[in-house]
Amino acid sequence: MMTSKNILYIEDDREIGEWVSTDLKERGYGVTWLTSGDRAVEEAGSCQLAILDVMLPGLDGFTVGQRLKKQYPGLPVLMLSARTSIDDKLQGLQFADDYLTKPFHPDELAARVEVLLRRSGAASSEALELKHLLVYEKENTIKNRETGEEIVLTGKQFHIFQYLLRHLGQIMTKEQIFEAVWGEPYLDGDKTLMVHIRHLREKLERDPATPEIIETIRGIGYRVRS
Amino acid sequence: MRPARKLKFRNSLLSRYLVIICFALVFIPILIPFSFMASWGVNRLLFPQSVEQEPIPRSYGSAYTLEETWHKEALALGGKTPAEIDAGLKNLKQRYPDASMFWVDAEGVTRLRLPERSGLPAKWSPEDAISYMKTAVDSDPFTIVAFIGGEKEAAGQGFMVFELPRKHMKKTTRNGDGDSRFYGFFMFLMFAFFILLSYLFFRDIRKRLLRLESGMTRTGPNGLPVRIPTGRPDEIGRLEQAFNHMVDELGHSRRRENEEEELRKSLISNLSHDLRTPLTVLAGQLYSFRKEPLSEQGRTSLSLMETKIDDLSGLIDHLLSYNLLASGRYALNLESRDVLRVVRVSAAAWYPLWEKAGIEADIDLPEEPLSWRIDEQGFRRVLDNLFQNLVRHASSGGYVGISLARRHGRTALVVTDRGPGLGAASPAKGAGLGLQIVDLLLREMSLVRETESSTEGGTRIYIYPSV
Numbered sequence: 128m129m130t131s132k133n134i135l136y137i138e139d140d141r142e143i144g145e146w147v148s149t150d151l152k153e154r155g156y157g158v159t160w161l162t163s164g165d166r167a168v169e170e171a172g173s174c175q176l177a178i179l180d181v182m183l184p185g186l187d188g189f190t191v192g193q194r195l196k197k198q199y200p201g202l203p204v205l206m207l208s209a210r211t212s213i214d215d216k217l218q219g220l221q222f223a224d225d226y227l228t229k230p231f232h233p234d235e236l237a238a239r240v241e242v243l244l245r246r247s248g249a250a251s252s253e254a255l256e257l258k259h260l261l262v263y264e265k266e267n268t269i270k271n272r273e274t275g276e277e278i279v280l281t282g283k284q285f286h287i288f289q290y291l292l293r294h295l296g297q298i299m300t301k302e303q304i305f306e307a308v309w310g311e312p313y314l315d316g317d318k319t320l321m322v323h324i325r326h327l328r329e330k331l332e333r334d335p336a337t338p339e340i341i342e343t344i345r346g347i348g349y350r351v352r353s
Numbered sequence: 354m355r356p357a358r359k360l361k362f363r364n365s366l367l368s369r370y371l372v373i374i375c376f377a378l379v380f381i382p383i384l385i386p387f388s389f390m391a392s393w394g395v396n397r398l399l400f401p402q403s404v405e406q407e408p409i410p411r412s413y414g415s416a417y418t419l420e421e422t423w424h425k426e427a428l429a430l431g432g433k434t435p436a437e438i439d440a441g442l443k444n445l446k447q448r449y450p451d452a453s454m455f456w457v458d459a460e461g462v463t464r465l466r467l468p469e470r471s472g473l474p475a476k477w478s479p480e481d482a483i484s485y486m487k488t489a490v491d492s493d494p495f496t497i498v499a500f501i502g503g504e505k506e507a508a509g510q511g512f513m514v515f516e517l518p519r520k521h522m523k524k525t526t527r528n529g530d531g532d533s534r535f536y537g538f539f540m541f542l543m544f545a546f547f548i549l550l551s552y553l554f555f556r557d558i559r560k561r562l563l564r565l566e567s568g569m570t571r572t573g574p575n576g577l578p579v580r581i582p583t584g585r586p587d588e589i590g591r592l593e594q595a596f597n598h599m600v601d602e603l604g605h606s607r608r609r610e611n612e613e614e615e616l617r618k619s620l621i622s623n624l625s626h627d628l629r630t631p632l633t634v635l636a637g638q639l640y641s642f643r644k645e646p647l648s649e650q651g652r653t654s655l656s657l658m659e660t661k662i663d664d665l666s667g668l669i670d671h672l673l674s675y676n677l678l679a680s681g682r683y684a685l686n687l688e689s690r691d692v693l694r695v696v697r698v699s700a701a702a703w704y705p706l707w708e709k710a711g712i713e714a715d716i717d718l719p720e721e722p723l724s725w726r727i728d729e730q731g732f733r734r735v736l737d738n739l740f741q742n743l744v745r746h747a748s749s750g751g752y753v754g755i756s757l758a759r760r761h762g763r764t765a766l767v768v769t770d771r772g773p774g775l776g777a778a779s780p781a782k783g784a785g786l787g788l789q790i791v792d793l794l795l796r797e798m799s800l801v802r803e804t805e806s807s808t809e810g811g812t813r814i815y816i817y818p819s820v
Contacts, residue, residue: 140630146637182626209629210622211670212677213730229629230636230666298701302694346716346755347701 132244133157135174137164137191138207139183143229147178147207150233156240164191168198176243178236179223181208181215189218196222203243207231238296246293255292257351258339260331262292269331283308284327287320291341291351300348324349366558366587373554377547384543392535411521413449416495419522423497423515431502431510438501439465442513451521453494456501456513464511493519561589569596577603617680621673628669636662667741671786674734678793685731685797691722692766695729699736700755703744710748717756723764725818731794738787739768739814747772750811758815760803765817772811 134151138144139162148158159170164179164186171177177195181188192204206219209229219226224246225239245264254261254270260278261270267285269278280288286308291299302313305320313320328335342350362368413419430441435458442454446467455466461477474481489496494516501510561584568581580600583593639658647655677683700716707714743753750771758767795802795816803815 140634142634143630143637146634146641150640182623209626209633211625211629212618212622212673213734214618215622217730228666229633230662231633232636233640296705298704300694300697300701302697344701344704344714344716346714346718347697347704 131155131157132176133159133174134240135167135171135177135195136160137162137167137178137183137188138180139163140180147233147236151237151240154237164188164194167191168194171195171199171202174202175247176240177202177204178207178240179204181206181210181219189222192219193222201247203247205239205243207236242294242297245295257353259333260340264289264292278330280327280330283323284330287323287327288331288341288351291349295351295353298344298348298350304348361586364586364590366589369587370554373547373550376550380543384540388536388539388543391539395535411451413452413517413521416522419495419515419517420497423513424499427499427501427513428503430513433501433510435464438510438513442467445515449515449517452515452517454513454515456511458511459509461511489516495519495522558589565589565593565596568593575604575607577607618677621676625669625673629666632662632666632669668786671738671790674790675786675793678790678797683731683794683797685728685794687726687728687798689724690727690729690732692725692727692732693718693723695727695732696736696755696766699733699740703737703740706740706744707753710744711751712744712748713752715752715754715756717754719757723757723766725798725800727798727800728794731798735791735794735816738791742787743768743770743772747811749773752811760815760817763817765803765815768814768816770811 134156136144136148136151136158138147138160141162144160144162148160151158159174161167161170163184167177167179177192179188179192179195183191186194188206188208192206195202195204203225204223205225205227206223207227207229208215208219211228216226224243227236227239248264254263256262256272259271259273261272263269269280269288270276271278287304290304290307301317301320305311305313305317309319324341325335328338328341331340332338340351342352344350414422426441426445430438433441438456442456442465446452446454453466453468453470455470455473456464457477458464463473463475463477466473477485486498489498495518497515498512499515500512503510565581569578571579573579578596578600580597581593583597584590636659639655639662642655643652674683696718697716700714704714740753747770750773752769752771754767754769756767756769758765792802799819800816801819803817804812805815806812
């Protein structure tokens, strides 16, 4: 996907830093690579996402991340660390949006970066192609590529679809979707979500009986594949 | 350890109680006369002696002196003629004008009566004498009968009688019966005071001991007993100080323990970092190689190396986690949670990997929650290790089933695969540590793992509460 998003990347290990920043640049992102967190706050102003190592000379990644979040609350922060203990992850996730442990596959990093950018609303202004649909996230519009018609969703249907799009490729459980959209605890065997998904499919799918856009993962939840 | 200060005897409970005992012992000899005096005083105060306030017309002395005098006079009149006896009595009458006198001669004839009076027999028979004596004993007037010329026995001259109203006599015995009526009361008051002192003394001890006990059982926010306020520096005070000292020591020890724990965690984090950083560099280099034109064998080698890097990364993670768990440094936060929700979230994260490995997932969990007391992160770790093992060792079966079943009367979570079973040779090694971590975590959460394995039917892992 071509995009001109800027990523602030802080990594003190030169070999890893070189490799990751090159890979991200090849994927179309602008990368500002720093080897310490000293100038992080200044540089983050022009970036849409920050990737931080935890063990840095001077200020550690947790401190830098907290400062960035304080200064730019909407900036997604991804911790990329060789520290894998649950304590470290929990400490990181208190403020960070995601935590990836080393060693990692560049494709996984890129996928997570894309999810975070989408979730923060900094996604591309270009249309997202999903089978026969064109989704314009900035404009909140969905078009059927084949018929050229715009698909109009109700408030709840739109929120459900938007939530699944922001977690594109991820399986979300029924509880997670319900609680994110309705803001209430999911009750046992609540049928509300199922009804809304059925109506959503009637509007989005070519054949609602064999859905291609919103996939049911039996026993778990739903997924919109990229 | 702080050296214990010597307890001063004067500060001790023993000394205080000894003071109370000595006070009681010393005061018993004082207490008795004091009680008597107090009783006398109160008696005088409440019942003033009215008799003493009445004017005594004339007093002729005590019964004893009168009796002595009358007998002496009777002896002196011995051998005297009746006329001389009359004269003698008249003399005596002048000395005792308020008294009545008469005398009876040897024949029993009543002679001189001073003053003249009736009611006396003119001639005394023995019955008359006895009757007179009987009425005269302990009556008013006070009566003295003396044999004329004889002291204690008759001298053949008759007898002379002296009668005096008692109001003219000095009392020989005081009317003090009522003086001791409050004595018992005052004695009782004193003993009651002593008992009260003892009661207050022991009640104070009991109160302080109870306070100490409640203080010892109260725990603060850090899970340690809290310091208690210290009172007087006696035995209990010393106990309170010793307890506070113990609390301080516990606090220091806990702080040291926390510091050690932090140090250990930090060491493990650094170790993890130092091991994983070169692995990441290696993975990066391998990824770069993929972009180069490579032979089929080269690509196979690259895939193998990438797999090994992943295995090594997992092993490092397992080793460090096992180290923390085995040393009891892994703090679990047990809360009642819906296990099925945690399982679904974990399965959602693993689903793409199962798809990639060609594993069919059959998740058949009810909508109703299943609440167990678990640490959510710990339980996620258990599931991660089980699913990771499944992908590594049982992917050939192409199946993962997650469901609920009854096991030994309890609801169990069941993870099923159709792999070669635990006893079979696996293409990847190192499952043991992952399962040991699973067992350690489950034990901490009071859960049990049971595995049924066969070479034909794969493996079924049951997880259920131990109690």
